[in-house]
Amino acid sequence: MDSRNDRILKAVDRLFDDQVRFLETLVRFPSLRNEEAAAQDFIEAALRARGFAVSRFRTDASRIGEHPAFSPATVDYAESWNVVGRKPAAGSGGRSLAFNSHVDVVPAGSPHRWTSPPFEPVRDGDWLYGRGAGDMKAGLVASIFALDAIAGAGLSLRGDVQVQSVVEEEITGNGAATAFTLGFTADAVLSPEPTDEQLVRANAGVLKFRLETKGRPAHPREPESGQSAIDLMIRLIGHLRTLEARWIAERQDKRLFGDLANPVALTIGTIAGGDWIASIPSDCAVEGRIGFYPGEDPKARAAEFEAFVERIQAEDPAFAGERLVGLDWVGVMHAGYELPEGGEAETCLRAAHADTHAGEDLRAYVMACYLDAAVFSVHGGIPALVYGPVAENIHGIDERVSLSSLRRVTKTLALFAADWCGVEDS
DSSP states (O other): OHHHHHHHHHHHHHHHHHHHHHHHHHHTSOOOTTOOHHHHHHHHHHHHHTTOEEEEEEOOSTTTTTSTTOOOOOSOOTTOEEEEEEEOOSSSSOOOEEEEEEOOOOOOOSGGGSSSOTTSOEEETTEEESTTIIIIIHHHHHHHHHHHHHHHTTEEESSOEEEEEESOTTTTOHHHHHHHHTTOOOSEEEEOOOOTTOEEEEEOEEEEEEEEEEOBOBOTTSGGGOBOHHHHHHHHHHHHHHHHHHHHHGGGGOTTTTTOSOSSOOEEEEEEEOSOTTSBOSEEEEEEEEEEOTTSOHHHHHHHHHHHHHHHHHHOGGGOSSOOEEEEEEEEEEOOEEOOTTOHHHHHHHHHHHHHTTTOOOOEEEEOSOOTHHHHHHHHOOOEEEBOOOEESTTSTTOEEEHHHHHHHHHHHHHHHHHHHOEEEO
16 A cells, blocks of 8 residues: 555656646636636547546536526526546446536736736746636646546556536536536545645535616716615615625524634625716616525525515615616525535545645635535535645735645545545556
8 A cells, every 4th residue: 555655646746847837738728707618628638638538518508497506697608618537447346536626717807916917827936826726727737637646656546537627616606517417426526626735624505696776867966866876786785784794693503604704705796887977877786696504595595685685675765766776696506515524535535635744634624605516515415525735816816826735735636536446556
């Protein structure tokens, strides 16, 4: 066993420069929503060159509203491509494994504020900078090179293995939902999201929404005759903070969430309003998200949110008269999950982590956001482990991933796959 692990770890080291160059190439693809095809071409070619049987399929819009793994979406999925590479077991008696990663990234936001262009990777000491470098192209690349290391050590897995590169994680989760409903499942799923080399014990359910307010446009010479849609929106968001506080207070009854300052995180991510600098604005729209707790029905939470908005319109005089607020669901509407402690997959990961961290115990924590792992856990009852490298400024300016952490994580993933699936000499 020690000899086998040593061979695998040495193979990771031997291939690591190639791995970083591969990651740099992948970061150069600006794989924003519905612009992921070129990055997926690159991943598909890399998997085929490694002997994987590759399936490429569009995100399925037809299941939205029919299968609970799918969430509302407002875009055309004609160019929304997912890629899954599969290798059958080389022997018998092993367990199957799927590495699940998302290749889509969020917009760079104010590129002029970055130290270097966001889609031009830059190495500086231990850090590799670039949009998506941490979230989560490093993890996707780690899963590929972990399997490369096993092969490079002269070993073959005795269980079927998949590398899933999906889209839509950052907005709906419908890429992973499509993969799941097409049968791309396994005895365990590992998602190498940037978790600072910790295991995610639970994640929050999430709802994503669009709110619109309607004002009365007017000239500034008679402002009293108008009503600002922007002011109405600010007022509405203030009311929603009351709902957020109420949902936050529920954490005291939630075993894993009681110590989190804000497991709900009402976030207003975009805003647009008005059409002329010297007019009282007619319309305003925001998009945002709010979280809730594992084990809860997302549709029930959505209904609670809807009822709250209705009550505000009925009780706040500023919204009196015609209907001034519109609400649409425009993204993730999905439950959270809890990973039961002490499962066999977790035990294997703990052992692999200890082997690559000088015996250090694997820590676990709660992530109050959506994760594609929830699709497999909630709807398939599959052990879904989320564990990946140290990254900073994800969704922010100068996103970066630690290369030394990436090396350790790649080693951990390789040892985990070897232990979970079983190996034999090629």
